[in-house]
Ligand code: SAM
């Protein structure tokens with residue numbers, strides 16, 4: 001099969017012979033820096049029903065033609081290879097907007113019916129804008145989905161409409177309630193703060209979320225949206241978010257020193273009451289100012305079947321061509337290992353030579 005990249009080619013780092021991953025213990029997705037990817041993020045579509053200003057231009061992006069998107073069966077096959085053969089233990093469904101995918105419940109059910117080599121059920125989670133969540137939360141839970149992250153940057157309806165270019169806040173709030181009622185907990189809320197737009201809501205978002213039993217998390221804005229909307233000097237940094245929160249709330253770090261593969265640093269908020277049994281905690285994901293590349297445990301698949309080692313990778317490996325060219329599961333697993341072996345050390349946003357990936361966030365899968 002000529003289109004299968006030669007393993008030796010993709011696994012040879014600059015400067016030296018290395019052991020091939022096949023010689024490493026087990027069948028894990030190990031890279032040359034010793035990281036092991038156990039967490040698969042899979043984008044189910046590049047389309048979206050919102051147009052968040054930091055993610056997409058108002059007119060959207062050129063959507064991937066339907067024939068190039070992986071089918072449900074192709075997605076299930078790749079997840080099966082990842083969980084059964086490659087040591088993946090967590091699968092997160094994302095997009096674009098993953099709730100636009102009709103087969104989502106079937107894909108989730110197929111994923112949760114898999115077992116890792118240790119006999120465990122893979123952990124599943126969904127990242128969604130929540131607009132369509134209300135009517136699907138129960139079915140998703142029944143399909144075995146464990147948790148959801150819902151993106152919400154403001155509680156003000158007019159501001160939400162400006163920021164996302166769609167008037168859908170009431171549906172998101174209903175989706176959040178439905179997710180909690182369905183047991184997709186802890187429900188996490190992802191917020192991106194933009195200077196002069198919503199940074200004044202940092203404290204109110206935290207209070208509002210914690211009082212309802214949701215877990216708020218702030219994500220630093222990354223250079224993955226329209227080219228003209230990211231400015232490193234204008235970005236609301238993790239340090240600034242922390243100081244905004246500390247101006248009104250008492251925060252105690254949970255594991256500031258050792259973050260491991262968890263992207264969020266977490267603080268307990270002692271002056272807000274959450275419902276019984278829920279720890280009032282807030283997270284900050286400092287992807288830009290305090291990158292967590294050293295502990296990264298992710299491998300990524302786009303909706304059109306391109307394997308990526310990193311959100312910011314500039315190279316992709318075409319698993320769809322392998323699938324459609326008749327490759328066996330073993331061949332696919334080999335190429336997947338080889339691609340991950342060559343994963344870059346870090347995203348390099350703060351390096352002089354940093355170049356954005358060719359795809360926007362919505363087409364990679366955030
Ligand atoms: N549509 C879904 C949603 O909004 O949750 C899933 C896909 S979205 C790309 C995943 C996450 O990426 C969201 O929490 C969103 O806020 C975040 N995001 C999008 N563009 C971003 C950017 N330029 N910087 C940081 N986070 C971004």
Ligand code: SF4
Pocket residue numbers: 048049050051052055056095096097129151362
């Ligand atoms: Fe859509 Fe999510 Fe991007 Fe917003 S952040 S435009 S909801 S993909």
